Amino acid sequence: MTQHELKIICEKNHFDRHSLMDILHEIHDHQGFTTEEDIRILSENLKISEIDLRQTISFYHFFACSSRGKYTIYLNNSAISNLKGREEIEKVFIEEGGCVKNGVSPDGLIGLYETPCIGMSDQEPAALINGRIFTNLTAFRAKELLHNMKKGLPLEDMYTTVYGDGRNAHPEMKSIVRNNIRRVGPLLRPSEKMQVLKNQVSQMSPEQVLEQVKLAELRGRGGAGFPTGLKWQFCRMAEGKKKYVFCNADEGEPGTFKDRVLLTEKPEDIIEGMIIAGYAIGAQEGVLYLRYEYKYMKNYLEYIIQTLREEGFLGKNPAGIKGFSFDMRIQLGAGSYVCGEESALIESTEGKRGEPRSRPPFPVEKGYLGYPTVVNNVETFCAAVKIVQFGGDWYNSLGTDESKGTKLVSVSGDCRYPGIYELEWGFTMRDVLEMVGAKETRAVQMGGPSGELVNKHQFDRILCYSDLATGGSIMIFDRRRNVIEDVVVNFMEFFINESCGSCVPCRNIPKLLKEKLDKILSGKGTSQDLADMERWGAMMKINRCGLGHTAAHPILSSLKNFRSHYERKLRKHTDFISDVDLLEASKEAAEYTNREPVI
């Protein structure tokens, strides 16, 4: 871009380095990547070093420093995408489209890149092409897409199906994504917009709102399950000139897509929940952090926000509530799972690499720009609205003794009806499998790669925080699948790519564990390797954030629940085989000296 154009972008963003994500997005929207020259000019305008800019750019999967093609295909490489036939699609792109894996075709037309779960596990294989979603890909569709790209067609003209159901077809969204809502409860039932703000909140004090959320015993729906009322209270009590409410719509846990559906069908509820949170904690501003994969919803969500603003629900005195004002904006992410961690989310919103902060201080004390900040999951805000509407008592009566209310789960993999199910806590795994039409199930991954891999003897376990907790992801694998090859390896690769790399164990151990897996799969594993994996995996608890704490889970939990799958592959009668293959290592020397080594 020209010096002048870049200056205008910087000016629009007040030459503030904290707006770096927005600035970079604008450059990428314009030309697909940031050039050396752009970096130089930005560095001057924003008064930060070039290397500092590169620090941010190089962290994010969807930012680039060189062209990724006129059309950039990000093909999902999640375990679910694999079992739905990703490989075949990739083959078509490479063999018939002249694409190069993780690179650009020689003619510069098409870039083909792998990307972790894009939140479409119910309609895989799926790909992100220039920010648009293409689902249910087949070899035929891939060929068709290639053909259209070679013709230079705009993306909108490449759809071959009608728009998706519900508001996917909204003129501001026009996506072919389908909701696949299979079971509704209080959160997913139709609701009238901003009714709770108008009718209830306007009659309540912030303390009363807080009281109801506490009474409901609502726990965070993003995975960690922290009591929401307590979080709000901490933030309310924290000192700060300003306070912030963040909605975490990063939905990065592979296999999860329930936030996608809420963002599509219930954006008013989410925003209402954010306003309610703002009212309860005394915040004036909100940020909805939207993962890049959901960029196709950005215009639509902005349209909704603007409409609500015009209708008087955002801005000064929302719904006429005196002495209170609240407005919000969207922050688009750029491809990083760890940015879903609340402090990394804040770092990213400040225009930095998404590296989780060390705590304390917690975001509720010192969050965005140093101000007290509440970060909650999309679904948590929706639940808060219902709690204020129907009362904490009512919510508390749903679910089990220690897990209250309902939970949206995203079901994918080997089953007849993948999609979204709103369930009261307390169902057994067996109930869920029957509900979704899963047959001959071998393994269920509960809570995504960071969760637990459950075997068939554990199907009577219960969905709740104290047993089978989940942020929403349930991936089903039937008898045809190999637990290690099809599941564990994929999940470990995911964590290796998504670690921010800061902590010594998190940067290294997943990679070392993956090497052990490879060794075992190549038939050279021994019982000693299993013991090493367990010992090394246990060390992950000294990492800084939740990613590091759970990144060895795929191995640790499969070693626990599917041990025989490993043992079958081990070399018998020996407990040690070197990691180094001496014959292989001395091959070159042997060739030169024309002598076989004596080993």
Add this chain to the structure above:
Amino acid sequence: MADRISIYIDKKEYFTTEDKTILEAAQENGVYIPTLCHLPETESSTSCRICTVMVNGRPLTACSTPVGEGMEIDNSTTQITEWRKSVLEIMFTEGNHFCPSCEKSGNCRLQALAYRYQIMAPQFPYQFNEREIDATNDKIIQDHNRCIICKRCVRAIKDEHGRSFFAFIDRGHKLRVRLDRKLGKELTDELAEAAMEVCPVGSILVREKGFETPIGQRKYDLERIGADIEQNGQMKNHE
């Protein structure tokens, strides 16, 4: 003045004030907790994890966790020692460390800790990662073979406008620390020396300064790492 409180480290009672981190409290009481990435006066990075202690059965980093009244801290259980050794072993196998030919030998905190913790053969396989040596700068040489990615240089070395000379590039196991080519030209002698000083290993070297103090007379050649802190503690106990 912050309130005086008592804490327990390895079951022994010590006194401190509540504005301290566990590390600071331990140090003022003559208890040594190893550190690598910690750098007083800069925002903590908690990336090396070597200062991990156990508090109520939870591993926490001593360099960043504030003390609390009655806090019970484990600093020398077998588990903790094992973790610390593992962190050191990972560092030795992730990078390429040839101490005998390193300019920092004897002043290197990583080497000194390896002696203190008696690291012999590492349990982790050597990764033989290919790392470059960046000698493009006039004042300093950056040997990436030795970098432990502690982020100290990134946090500490900035110009008068607060712009950083060093930064992280990439993420995960590809993470590296890079010097800004352009800003690097403005590196003053003082900043260059500060960068070398701040680097706990031999990754940042000021040209022609590497061997100013002969090997054998350097800090950790003369006493083991942490000895100064422990001696302070003994003196205090005598008083």
